[in-house]
Amino acid sequence: MIAIVDYGAGNLRSVVNAVHTLGYRPKVTSSPEDVLNARAVILPGVGAAADTMANLKALDLVNPIRRFISDGRPYLGICIGLQILFTSTEEGGWHECLDLIPGLVRKLPPKLKIPHMGWNQVKQRISHPIFNGIPDDSNFYFVHSYYAEPDDISLVSGETEYSIPICSILTRGNLVATQFHPEKSGEVGLRLYDNFIKMALATKISSLHAD
Amino acid sequence: MLTKRIIPCLDVKDGRVVKGKSFVELRDAGDPVELASFYYKEGADELVFLDITATPEERNTMVDIVERISEEVFMPLTVGGGLRSIDDMRRMLLAGADKVSINTAAVLDQCLIREGANKFGSQCIVVAIDAKRVAESRPPKWEVYTHSGQEPTGIDALEWAKKVVELGAGELLLTSMDADGHQVGYDIELIRAVSEAVSVPVIASGGAGIPEDLYQVLVLGKADAVLAASIFHYGTYTISGIKKYLIEQGIPIRV
DSSP, X not given: OEEEEOSSOTTHHHXXXXXXXXXXXXXXXXXXXXXXXXXEEEEOOOSOHHHHHHHHHHTTOHHHHHHHHHTTOOEEEETHHHHTTEEEEOTTSOEEOOOSEEEEEEEOOTTSOSSEEEEEEXXXXXXXXXXXXXXXXXXEEEEEXXXXXXXXXXXXXXXXXXXXXXXXXXXXTTEEEESSOGGGSHHHHHHHXXXXXXXXXXXXXXXXXXX | OOOOEEXXXXXXXXXXXXXEETTEEEEEEEXXXXXXXXXXXXXXXXXXXXXXXXXXXXXXXXXXXXXXXXXXXOSOEEEESSOOSHHHHHHHHHHTOSEEEXXXXXXXXXXXXXXXXXXXXXXXXXXXXXXXXXXXXXXXXXXXXXXXXXXXXXXXXXXXXXXXXXXXOSEEEEEETTTTTTOSOOOHHHHHHHHHHOSSOXXXXXXXXXXXXXXXXXXXXXXXXXXXXXXXXXXXXXXHHHHHHHHHTTOOOOX
């Protein structure tokens, strides 16, 4: 089962539509059991990271998501779904997040228009199955006012310039997280979802607990 | 580098796309779902839908249209026209819209901007401003109009732009009423004045007639995006043709 986590985020439908159009039947869910039993978890997001954390807590989803990711299972976080992986965020005063990726989420510098809104290029820093068939420097759709800064910069798989270099895609094993919205990024965005799902379905569940 | 966005605008009335001049004289321009899909394939960067009828029954039609479009079009969708409450906004966002645009309702009830931004995030809230030049004002001044351009408000457009951003608007859709539908070029002075005064992106609207107009408003007007209807709907220019032209002029554009 591909679980798309429903915690009240407004753009859930677009994510479901994108996965549907690729021929998969995802389950939209807010159940902790579903998250733990899923082959892959997709966490969409718009809005504020602190609200998202509060919603996930209210639904008892924090621990299941934490465990799912710690077990090395396939997770795709989008926008806020990327930011909540970090230690804490500056948005709306400092708030603690999941702390699965050491680092901070900071406000974009006020040099350019905020939000960073529109199509911008993603420079691929590593070779990874998530980029299969996606040309380097492809344009993806962004809309955000905060950006994530991992302590370990080797996790930054793709970078985007917006007065400073932004971590626009981050990978660690089966974990993939994007600052942009692939469900709003036309054909290359759909391709990214397809790559993630193929990656997830190819992951042997038994191997995840091998250690 | 962030690219400049080319945004076709679809005015929807009774489930059909229409286009008029200075907000009147409507002409039929096609089926919204078909047009949206066509523009998506043509390389539009975003789409704006304005429901220009907006009675309760027609609002349901619009929700239905947005749902159908979001199933086949994977790019940002903004929906506006007649949205009056947080519930109205929520319905459109749940139907698949990424942003909602408010105009008259924002003037009548400024709290709606703040509440919407708190509830859904600033990035969801577009404030549309219809501005008309005040005759013989030097330096130029513009007045905000509401109710589809029918009602003057006495509010200065520049001051209003700053105010709505303070209240939480994440983007402005700025229409020059003098130029709208006449294809005589954007009101560069208006667009630049507002774009320089606010920290959020500004979409320039009203007056696109030839590709040169889009170039001018992006460069001289400092717009972040351009909205156009007439030049696309009637096939005068294609999006890909306009994009090619703008790239040749050195504007950062997504292909």
